[in-house]
Amino acid sequence: MNIRCLHLDMKSLFPEADYLLSLLKRFADMGYTHILLEFEDKFPFEAYPYSTHPAAYSKQQFQAVAEQCRKLGLGVIPLLQCAGHLDYFLRHEKYRKWSENGNVYQWCLSDPETWEVWQNMLHEILAIFPDCEYFHIGADELQLNSPCARCAEKNPFRVYLDRVRQCTDLLLAKGKKVLVWDDMFRNHNTPETRELLSKVIPCVWQYRQVDESIVQRYSAEGVSYWAASRIQTNARYLGMGKQRPMQQNVDDWAEIQQKYPAAGHIGTLWGRIQSLYPINTTLPQAMYMAGYLAETLKHGKIRDRKQFNQAFAETFFGLPGLDLDTIVYGFSNEPELVKCNLEPWLGKALRNNDILEIWYAFNEIDLLYDYIDLCFSSNDAMLMQYRNGNVTSAILNNWKDGVKLVQERTEALSTKLDQMLGKYYPLNQLVEFKNSRFLSMLENNARWGEILQDACRKTHL
Ligand SMILES: [Zn+2]
Structure with a gap:
């Protein structure tokens, strides 16, 4: 596995910039090679100031992130959605005119202005991360059933494909490799999508059961793909979240990737389902699963979790006595048990x-x-x-x-x-x-x- 990537979704309860710098060091130490940075409303677009969240990073802070990654040898992959998942932007009154038929989730892809807007945003992002090798344009989960009159006149899926192609060609011309989430492609297997798949890298996200037939198809067609697992819980809007389903997802992917090797893997840390949903969870909470995935990507499926937990307690915290077995099982199942097992160690870890x-x-x-x-x-x-x-x-x-x-x-x-x-x-x-x-x-x-x-x-x- 060449690319071991962590997805950092800024629409969550996202760490302060200084603290992020220290987390990045730890991700690099774990063996990650890239971070996928999903900005949403945390990027201060000068051209579109109304979309900027009060907790957004400044451009100087993003430059510090870029610098830290450069020092650590971590590649930054910026993510700028090109079609949907734009509610963070379109919900603002000033920008609602670009929404598709009143749907602030996506913008109208027949409107030449939205193409202009996207290029302006891209320009500002690339000014901070000029040397990124990869760029992710999202392109997932489009809603095509309620198009505006202009899009309805044409075939809405073709309108979508044209825009994805347009974004892809622009980035390819800039020397970037282009990533997309693959769901729209997996659900529309046509000559046109196949042609586009030869230009982009589909990221196959499967967060519960992994459907082997998807990667089997890509593999048979010679399409190089990246896998995407879920290492951040989103089941309940509470505290730590259950770790077991995420371990299972990572284990399942490890087995599939043995059969159909992926060129890269992204551990996704979704901060929210969508911008207008409640905040799920946050990055340091996922540190255990980040370690679990890193180990899996380096050495294949973890066969003995007890052994892994013991090693993690020792190497990550410097606490061989920390009972991670109980703690990891207890997260969101037995909080009292977790408290009893965590409290004595607070302030005593040698690291982290x-x-x-x-x-x-x-x-x-x-x-x-x-x-x-x-x-x-x-x-x-x-x-x-x-x-x-x-x-x-x-x-x-x-x-x-x-x-x-x-x-x-x-x-x-x-x-x-x-x-x-x-x-x-x-x-x-x-x-x-x-x-x-x-x-x-x-x-x-x-x-x-x-x-x-x-x-x-x-x-x-
Ligand atoms: Zn439209």
């Missing part, structure tokens, strides 16, 4: 103590939700009795306390998260992250407060 701190902080969210689940599910089950007055006042008071406690614990954790994570993340992003985790839960909790208040007015056993 920050990662332990961050894991600990996110596990605290899982722990809070464990308590909330207990309260809410019991409340749900007891609702009939509350209404009928068939509970003892002791039980009723107990649940009233629960409602109060949830409120208090959430407030306390919110302050704690600012302290624990504020060193690593921009505060305005942290606010958004906490809101997406806590707001609706707190509203739900407040409603329970009212229900129980009401129940108390009845005579109970």
Whole structure:
């Protein structure tokens, strides 16, 4: 495997620029050769200032990222979507005129102005990363079923292909190799897509079960492909997330790549499903899986996870006594167990103590939700009795306390998260992250407060 790449999705709760520089060093040490940088609204486009997020990096900070990567021998692959996944941009009133039939997810590909816009954005990105060998143009998950009148007149898929070809040709002329996510190509196997596949490198993303037939086809047609696995959980909007399905995905890919060797592999770290979705997770959380994937890409499928965990605890943290078996299994399954096993080691790691701190902080969210689940599910089950007055006042008071406690614990954790994570993340992003985790839960909790208040007015056993 020549290319071992990590996808860094900036639309997540993304680290401060200085902290990212130190993370990059660790990725390089693990054996990664490239990073795929998905900017979204974190790139300060001078031509389109309204799309810039308050936590965006400055151009100087991106230059520092470029410089650090150069020093570390890490190639930077910029990612600029050419067709869809543009909600971060088109949702702004100023730019909505370019959306496709009112759909801010993608822009109109018949509109020559969107081609101009894309080139302007490309120009600004390449000014920071002029020596990149690869450039990723996304091109995935287009919605072709509701075209505008102009696109409907032609064949919408052909309009899409024309634009992808246009972007590709421009980049090829600049001496870049062009990457695309492959789903549109895998779903439209035509002479035209096959012709285009000879110019681009399809990145086959398969995050659950790996469908072997896709790579089998590429392999049979002599198309050089990159594989893409998922090393960031997105199942629940809570804390650390389950590691097992990601380990499985990486293991499955290792077996497929043995049969159909890929020219590169991208470990994807999706920060959100789309720009308008809640923030999933974040980069340092994925450090364990980044290590797991790096090891797999170097030596093939990990046969003994226990052994890998032992080695990771020792080499990455300098803590041979750290029980990673229990911790990794416990993430999002048994947060209490994780807490017991992590706490004694905080501040004691010889290396990468920050990662332990961050894991600990996110596990605290899982722990809070464990308590909330207990309260809410019991409340749900007891609702009939509350209404009928068939509970003892002791039980009723107990649940009233629960409602109060949830409120208090959430407030306390919110302050704690600012302290624990504020060193690593921009505060305005942290606010958004906490809101997406806590707001609706707190509203739900407040409603329970009212229900129980009401129940108390009845005579109970
Ligand atoms: Zn259109």
